[in-house]
Amino acid sequence: xxxxxxxxxxxxxxxxxxxxxxxxxxxxxxxxxxxxxxxxxxxxxxxxxxxxxxxxxxxxxxxxxxxxxxxxxxxxxxxxxxxxxxxxxxxxxxxxxxxxxxxxxxxxxxxxxxxxxxxxxxxxxxxxxxxxxxxxxxxxxxxxxxxxxxxxxxxxxxxxxxxxxxxxxxxxxxxxxxxxxxxxxxxxxxxxxxxxxxxxxxxxxx
Numbered sequence: 001x002x003x004x005x006x007x008x009x010x011x012x013x014x015x016x017x018x019x020x021x022x023x024x025x026x027x028x029x030x031x032x033x034x035x036x037x038x039x040x041x042x043x044x045x046x047x048x049x050x051x052x053x054x055x056x057x058x059x060x061x062x063x064x065x066x067x068x069x070x071x072x073x074x075x076x077x078x079x080x081x082x083x084x085x086x087x088x089x090x091x092x093x094x095x096x097x098x099x100x101x102x103x104x105x106x107x108x109x110x111x112x113x114x115x116x117x118x119x120x121x122x123x124x125x126x127x128x129x130x131x132x133x134x135x136x137x138x139x140x141x142x143x144x145x146x147x148x149x150x151x152x153x154x155x156x157x158x159x160x161x162x163x164x165x166x167x168x169x170x171x172x173x174x175x176x177x178x179x180x181x182x183x184x185x186x187x188x189x190x191x192x193x194x195x196x197x198x199x200x201x202x203x204x205x206x
Contacts, residue, residue, distance in 0.1 A: 013071060015047045018064035025055050043098055043166070066091055069170060072119045075143035078194060079117075081186040090180060094170040099163045106147060106161035113155035113174040115147045121167025127159045127202070137201065139164065148195055149202075150174075151181065158202060 016026045029049045036044055047065060050056045069091040073079045079090065099105050108128055118140055125137040125146065137159060140146055149158045151174050180187045
């Protein structure tokens, strides 16, 4: 299985592009973010820093995050055919998380009924055999879904995944997405096509 990252995919918009803030305010928040990383302190999202600095209101941040989630989900092949109204609905099912570089977040064999959509960063998917040998499956990037295979295996992970670099993701439990996977035809079709393609790719490794 080869690198799945699409080289011509548009770069994901940052939260600042959905907020009414001066360039100076945004630059100061980005600088603060960098200082936290440099000092090995807990990572904070840009919106969180702007909120702490009282540069934006909670309502402004909530609205901006929803717009950003909608835009990011529209880049995902499973959800790209949803209407604006449908994207509003499904965007409320996801939450933003940040995973540091070189951190495993999906463990093969675990019971973990969760799906992710990569917003930014890079992820490696790999398989471990019974002897502990690792086989690379794919590199995934912005717009790519991950964790969908377990939907049809009772939540059990069929592969592992780790971040190659610090990655922002959208995360949702399968239970929150069941309606879309089973009752919205164009989403159900796209989801099944994705699952079948990845199942085929896994079979090729055996």
